[in-house]
Amino acid sequence: MLTIHHLRLSQSERIVWLAEELGIEYDLKLYTRRTDNRLAPDEYKALHPMGIAPVITDGDLVLGESGAIMDYIIAKYAPGTPLSPPPGHRDYTDHLFYYHWANATFMTNGMMALVAQFMGASELPAFVADRVAKGWKIVEQRLGEADYFGGSQLTTADIMMGFQLTTSRAMSGMGIDHLPNLKAYLARIGERPAYQRAMAKCEPGMPPKLD
Structure with a gap:
């Protein structure tokens, strides 16, 4: 059985x-962050050598990394799903770009900013501030061109982007009133039953950060 x-x-x-979008069966195990440093508890760190989220187990398999996990789940449980457009599809390259850009660049920008703040920087280094600003500009521009990051329909690119646009913002306090395309996009995401079910299971009692 797949366990998330x-x-x-x-x-x-x-x-x-x-x-939830795929409608597949899975077990869900929730782990709460430590109160002293907000990091993962020891039982979560013991799951995988990196000691960080996400991690799945599936029989004897233990797998980390968001992209690797998504590719594995789709290949095993939902081959051919429209959540992953194939080569030749009109949305293939846009989907591919944002699917990888989400963690390789966009989330990395946010992590650099977080580290700078953790180290006591009174303001972000210029190159970090520039990368962060460019990232959010790309988000707003893309969502003015298409309904979804992957193109005309929801894909795993949107699922990869979602955390940084919602839960991560809830922790940072960043507002998006200056990003109307993003606000409209998150309203669409928030209407999806699969997203609603997922967030109710992941963060019980915490409304998703959609505005």
Whole structure:
């Protein structure tokens, strides 16, 4: 049985959302962050050598990394799903770009900013501030061009992007009143029953950060 190990307030919410969109069976185990440092508890760290979210287990398999997990789940449980457009599809390259850009660049920008703040920087280094600003500009521009990051329909690119646009913002306090395309997009995401089910399971009692 596929088991999704979700560390609360982390990007492992993506995997639950994916499973709900696919309508596949899975077990969900919730883990709460430590109160002293807000990091994962020891039982979560013991799941995988990296000690970070996300992690799934499936029989004897233990697998980390959001993209690897999504690719594995689709290949095993939902081959041919429209959540992953094939080569030749009109949305293939846009989907591919944002699917990888989400973690490789966009979330990395946010992590650099977080580290700078953790180290006591009174303001972000210029190159970090520039990368962060460019990232949010790309988000707003893309959502003015298409309904979804992957193109005309929801894809795993949107599921990859979701955490940084919602739960991560809830922790940082960032507002998006200056990003109307993003606000409209998140309203559409919030109406999806699969997203609603996923977030209710991942963060019980915490409304998703959609505005």
